Amino acid sequence: MTEKCKISAAMVSGSEERSYVFKVDGYSRAKALLKNGQCVTSDPFSVGGHDWAVEYFPNGYLEDCSDFISVYLFCETADAEDVNAKFTLSVLDKNGEPVPSYSRTSSATRTFSRKVTNWGYNEFIKKADLEASAHLRDDCLTIRCDVTVIHDEETSVPPSDLHRHLGDLLKNKDAADVTFQVGGQPLSAHRCVLAARSSVFKAELFGAMQESSAASPIEICDMEADVFKSLLHFIYTDSVPPEFDVVMAGHLLVAADRYNIGRLKLICEEKLCSHIDSDMVATSLALAEQHGFRRLKEACLKFLATPSNLEAMVAKSDGYEHLKSSCPSLLKEVISTILPAELKVTKDIIMAMWK
Template sequence: MGRDGAPSLSHAKWSSEIAAGGPDHTPVIGWHKFVKRSKLESSCYLVDGCVTFVCGIIDLNGNDRVPVPPTDLVDHLGHLLECTDGSDVSFSVGGETFCAHRAILAARSLVFKTQLFGSMADAQMDRITLHDVQPAAFRILLRFLYTDALPSDTELVKDLESSSATDLLQHLLAAADMYQLDRLKLMCAQKLWDRVSPETVAAMLFCAEMHNCPELKKRCIDFFVEEKNIRSVALTEGYLRLMQGFPSVIEEIRARLVNALKSSTSDYSAEDMLFRVQRDETVLQRYALKEFRSCKRLQGRLATVVACTRSIDLLLDRAAGWEVAFPVSAETFRAHRAVVTSPVF
């Protein structure tokens, strides 16, 4: 195809010949020498190093074939999950109930097989309570077990309440790791990577390290050590959490950072940039410590208010010291002047 998008008629060829050219000597249709490389490279068909070939295939036996519709097994299994016909187990997750079929779950996950058909107590229970997974994540996980697919990005947003799509995908990746669903875990990793940014990469790296996803971990570290991302990532709360939870990952990042900067054309030396990152880490730790102390002071004040409230409640229950009475309808309420005249009341 030429640069104008129109097919080339001068190079069009027709073939009905069969040549044994496959890697396993299977019959293939085509030509061993379609066009010379030198001629192709100097032609107008080379665009950004790529050539587009337009192929048309005519099936001469097409009229004799019996039309077979595409498989609808996934649709039927998805409907089975929704209508709960024949379900023999239910899961209570965060106050929500999910019905399912033991045989399907066991066939898809070795963890579910052990849980539902092994020697665990859950094998004898019709209702199982799960504490380590969120309802939205478990709903998507169940649908994946039945349909082998994730919802689209539009449908994914519908499953959200207060959390973001990134948070939901991290919870779903954790659930996939828990039930040893490697395909689902990698699908979540890809969707997370599609949403990566300097603000989210540290949290994604924490999730990847926590739930054994080296594919996502490698990409997050590669993103981090890019010079344009280094300092902005080092000042996020996710990076602080990463420092506290996985110091070994921080050391790995620093080592990669030094190697990357040594081979770059940056105005900063590797030692200078590493010093800047470590300084940013110190600032972040001091900020976290300040916030922690502020939180502790707030908790102390709240405890004092709660203690005062309890004391006032006790004072109201006691008959001693009453100085004023309020007749309301047929009842009389006694109280203390100092309390009812305070700014609180």
Template sequence: MRSESVINERNLQISPTSSRSVTETVNGSHKFVIQGYSLAKGMGIGKHIASENFTVGGYQWAIYFYPDGKNPEDNSSYVSVFIALASEGTDVRALFELTLVDQSGKEKHKVHSHFDRSLESGPYTLKYRGSMWGYKRFFRRAMLETSDFLKDDCLKINCTVGVVVSKVDPSRLPSIVVPESDIGSHFGMLLDNKDGSDIVFDVSGEKFHAHKLVLAARSPALRAEFFDDLEENKQEIVVTELEPKVFKAMLHFIYRDTLVEDEELLASSSSCEFSVSDTLIAKILAAADKYGLTRLRLMCESYLCKDISIGSVARMLALADRYQAAELKAACLKFAAENLAAIMRSDGFEYLKENCPALQSEILKTVAGCEEECSSGGGKSRSVWAQLSDGGDTSGRRVRQRTT
């Protein structure tokens, strides 16, 4: 009943609301033909020939052609071309493109485009009527007069204007809630029903049916055993190093991608601290390391990390080191360094001294790192080493060793 209630609540959840802001350009083009170019020459620097006004995006625009150039410093060496805002408006943002048409048919047009550079500089802002965008040195006049752009004393200029407009779509966009993936439950059914199974594992006399492709996809060790072995196709494999419940938990993860829900697993946190390696979760960690199940190993590390204490940390550190559990090992080292005095008086520290002396050295190196961090960061003023005389931790608290 509890699971059904959770499902119903999930199905009844209200989808989040949403809105959309759309910024785009309203584009329009105009073709400007300048007939009698030679007669326009000499009209004076800064004087222009204007096209008819054309409308784009609710504003009027015009093309200004300066046959003697716009800049007095150029001494009529260049022709100038500009696009001008010809109607009332303030802070009109737009993109522009000016094209001098090649009239030879070779399509080698001279293009100055703002559209291609919009990501670099953004749209151009015209502050008021008469504001312009363009080029004072659009084309060198001597070259223009001997080019294919000038034909029969005629020039053709194409102009494109893209006025930037923004709007908010007030309508609520439809949304579809996608449920969480249920691929694990489907693969779990495949495991439970044994449909299409092609491999049997014999674990202490208990048979487990599975699928080679599923196992090979999840475990590099099993993939190598199935497909890299030169022996004939195996139908049954005997597993001697794992208990049936551990192997079952491993298969559960391989097919469902979750930790098995087992009473023994849930009770591991209340088990004797000094037998952490005998707990089901520790045995699953060992299986994960053996079969290269990285995600399962991390799940076990996360589970075990919740049980770190003064009495358990030493043996848990040894366990993490044995099965390449890097995250759990780092957490144990940090905890041991911060509670050094209490750890050194525990039976677990004697266990490390007798069985894993290298880990004792790693604890002391971590302590040295904590000392350096404290001295440079201005944090805890009390030295870690000062704990050794009074049994306190680095926070100044007295630490009582847990007893069972």
């Protein structure tokens, strides 16, 4: 266990907008020492003429959130006047980039005052999900807080609602000019929107298929209607639908790869990497191998490197049998991963038998 817990920080950007990056060094130590409702507070930093700090609750802020990490933005000078601000809290990956599935943005401008000095998220990250992910490295967690202080003259400018208007356009089918037939269901959309968001749709709808697609619905094979609907939802709103679970993430990952929608691929792959267990690992590993998803494959192999996890996967006969029949070469990699170096001869014999 790490012997200490500390928060180190770095500043980025200017005076009205600032990114504060802090590193929880000693995640396990903080989790063990601090009870539910107790926090570690960062050093203060200044944005827009006010002093701020980040409050990190390793075992949750409220009693019913003990399974979660809670993170709050605290305004130390809010007793002097009301302060309006927007903020985003994001877990950073090993390259220092925000992880889309672990990023939370305030939906509206928040007012920090003498009565309400902090705003944040009680259920920022589920501890079990974080600990199973690749974002807790060397017992350290890195989170970035982006703060924008909004002055009175700026409050009249509302946040962008383009995604809502485009979502309504899809829902109402106004001026829709292309129809897809998916799983027996007709689904209408707009060529220009699809082409702007996907190079594959652009080639299909404004290339050789343009004339034929104008006359009759385009048949989409090997995809369920609810998956294609979710794909359209993301294309129009740049967000995943409410029913985005692990199973849907697997289907959407294939769809996003098929239509070259990079951000959706990253979101889906991250979702799957963060929810690997003995029930899903065989299916996820086969999916990763068949479609070339490197990060997902590495996460699955790392999970199976523990013999008890491999044993549990084999016990799930359906997933294991599917993996064995669809990607037999993957089992070689699994065996190569779990056998210790001193059993090299045994490993070579097994590999030879598999040829």
